Amino acid sequence: MRRETLITLTLLALLLGAAVYGHRGNEPFIITLAAKAAIFAIAGAGLNLALGYGGLVSFGHAAFFGIGGYAAGIIASAARNYEPVMTWPIEIAGSTSMPVIWIVAIIAAMIIAIPIGIFSLRTGGVYFIMITLAFAQMLYYFAVSWPAYGGEDGLSFYVRNSVFGLNMMDPWTYFTVCFGVLAVVLALMAVLVRSRFGLALEMARQNAQRLTASGIRPFNVRLTAFVISAMITGLAGALYADLNRFVSPAMLSWHTSGEIMVFVILGGVARLGGPVAGACLYLLLEQTLDGVTDYWQVLLGIVLLLVVLFARGGLVGLLAGRRAAHD
Amino acid sequence: MTDPALEVTNLSKSFGALAACRNVSLDLMPGEIHALIGPNGAGKTTLVKTIAGEIAHDSGHIRFGGELIDDLDAAARAQLGLARTFQISSLAMEMSVLKNVMLAVMAVSGQVFRFFKPVNGDDALLGPARACLENAGLRKRAQTRAAELSHGERRQLEIALALAMKPKVFLMDEPMAGMGPESLARLSGLLRELKQTAPVLLIEHDMDVVFSVADRISVLVYGEVIATGTVDEIRANPDVQAAYLGDAA
Known part of the structure; x- marks a missing residue:
């Protein structure tokens, strides 16, 4: 087994271990924190496909995270009020079934990501960063000003949605669901980057000129990666909304985009386990440093600076050495 | 004529x-x-x-x-x-020589948007890629990263890539x-x-x-x-x- 795979599995084991510790010690706070880490890791894994493997520095993934969250919130609250989500052009009923909500969140993220991708992928570098940011901010202000779903105040939906008749209000059950989704997402990523598509995406990042000369349009490859990336982050958004039983425009704001980016960079860009390491480290820093000072993000900034300056491969890079996805 | x-x-x-x-x-x-x-x-x-x-x-x-x-x-x-080679070698420097060629083989096959099967065991790519490296005289360098090739070898790889496109x-x-x-x-x-x-x-x-x-x-x-x-x-x-x-x- 390769070292990086081993590190990814170890990270997952540590996350699981933390939750088990919380479960046995009857500390729901720790379990919920672990669930949050798993969800953030899923969001980061989504971004990692675009940012890491595709070299597409999206500063607008909050759009997809938030869309996933709102999809969950809107469908769930409609079901509780016994109202349809919409009646035109097609009638969509509310639902509290998690798989249904997940699918809707993924599809919603896809529908939003396609036009955003088509526009922003015509640019590159700094312009790409700014355009993705602009699209996400547009959605943020739309959510703030649209009163139907709570506007600025956000939307609460009181009871967690269910899957397979499990009691989702139990933190341990909810953690296992999030952890399971994370494992599936990471497995999917591992397969994806090793596939033909993964090879084309790697070439699009390393040398788009060569990809074109070979007869493959980089735009098509990048758009596909961007949309898949958005769908995964959208799924994380749905889980996050469910975790909090609340969704607000904050999920769409650029702070969220920045946070998801921090998970990836802290943990390791284009590393399978990177987002897991990043999300865990981020939450760990938040929990420990928050007790020391209210301005814990200053310290986070210093850590981030050190990672960018001295450990370009992030935490996973530090442990596993140079990456080897397509050697 | x-x-x-x-x-x-x-x-x-x-x-x-x-x-x-x-x-x-x-x-x-x-x-x-x-x-x-x-x-x-x-x-x-x-x-x-x-x-x-x-x-x-x-x-x-x-x-x-x-x-x-x-x-x-x-x-x-x-x-x-139409296969072109570049005046200044245009390669994926972080990829192995073999992977560079496999991409060119894959591009010709037209089957790029396949998401599940790993390329590493894909004989439809490996076979032709190895043959092109053999023809271009780079067989022994298949697993080397492109960045580690000498200037002359990079030129050979450019030609192997063109060959791979049939x-x-x-x-x-x-x-x-x-x-x-x-x-x-x-x-x-x-x-x-x-x-x-x-x-x-x-x-x-x-x-x-x-x-x-x-x-x-x-x-x-x-x-x-x-x-x-x-x-x-x-x-x-x-x-x-x-x-x-x-x-x-």
């Missing part, structure tokens, strides 16, 4: 006031190496880029196998079978640039083999190489083709001697 594999007629391209190509016409017949020579700044690379579809030409036509390809982008032209026409932009005498001789031999599979439009600076491998030569000066002919005809042409050989010698 057979139809040309590639035909450029009255092609012009200007950058502002600078006319990089003026009414360029040339053709590439099956089975030949047609060399395009010219002093620095003659517009050779611009011509390659317009033929490859990387930059749009202002006027004129490009026919590939008899079909107009003026409106096709670079990727579409590559899919038709092209109908090779478009080679100074493949010999910066090579030592030994690799030059090997590459000249390789070029003579290549023309059996598909004709080569060879853009080259090195006169000795051109005269030793080319079947026909066109001379480009200030964006215009001033002469086309066999090696002996070009050697004897007074305009060419004045414009090019005189400077070089």
Whole structure:
């Protein structure tokens, strides 16, 4: 087994271990924190496909995270009020079934990501960063000003949605669901980057000129990666909304985009386990440093600076050495 | 008479006031190496880029196998079978030599959007890729990262990548640039083999190489083709001697 795979599995084991510790010690706070880490890791894994493997520095993934969250919130609250989500052009009923909500969140993220991708992928570098940011901010202000779903105040939906008749209000059950989704997402990523598509995406990042000369349009490859990336982050958004039983425009704001980016960079860009390491480290820093000072993000900034300056491969890079996805 | 594999007629391209190509016409017949020579700044690379579809030409036509390809982008032209190599090696430096070639094989297959099967065990890619490396003399370097190759080996890899595309026409932009005498001789031999599979439009600076491998030569000066002919005809042409050989010698 390769070292990086081993590190990814170890990270997952540590996350699981933390939750088990919380479960046995009857500390729901720790379990919920672990669930949050798993969800953030899923969001980061989504971004990692675009940012890491595709070299597409999206500063607008909050759009997809938030869309996933709102999809969950809107469908769930409609079901509780016994109202349809919409009646035109097609009638969509509310639902509290998690798989249904997940699918809707993924599809919603896809529908939003396609036009955003088509526009922003015509640019590159700094312009790409700014355009993705602009699209996400547009959605943020739309959510703030649209009163139907709570506007600025956000939307609460009181009871967690269910899957397979499990009691989702139990933190341990909810953690296992999030952890399971994370494992599936990471497995999917591992397969994806090793596939033909993964090879084309790697070439699009390393040398788009060569990809074109070979007869493959980089735009098509990048758009596909961007949309898949958005769908995964959208799924994380749905889980996050469910975790909090609340969704607000904050999920769409650029702070969220920045946070998801921090998970990836802290943990390791284009590393399978990177987002897991990043999300865990981020939450760990938040929990420990928050007790020391209210301005814990200053310290986070210093850590981030050190990672960018001295450990370009992030935490996973530090442990596993140079990456080897397509050697 | 057979139809040309590639035909450029009255092609012009200007950058502002600078006319990089003026009414360029040339053709590439099956089975030949047609060399395009010219002093620095003659517009050779611009011509390659317009033929490859990387930059749009202002006027004129490009026919590939008899079909107009003026409106096709670079990727579409590559899919038709126009394989170009770059003057400055254009490779994925962090990938292994083998993976670089596998990508080219995959591009020809047209089956890029496959998300699940790992490429590492994909014999449909591995087989042809290994064969191309063998032909280009890079078999032993398959697992090396492209960044660790010597300059000459990178040029060989460029050719392996073109081979992998099973092209109908090779478009080679100074493949010999910066090579030592030994690799030059090997590459000249390789070029003579290549023309059996598909004709080569060879853009080259090195006169000795051109005269030793080319079947026909066109001379480009200030964006215009001033002469086309066999090696002996070009050697004897007074305009060419004045414009090019005189400077070089």
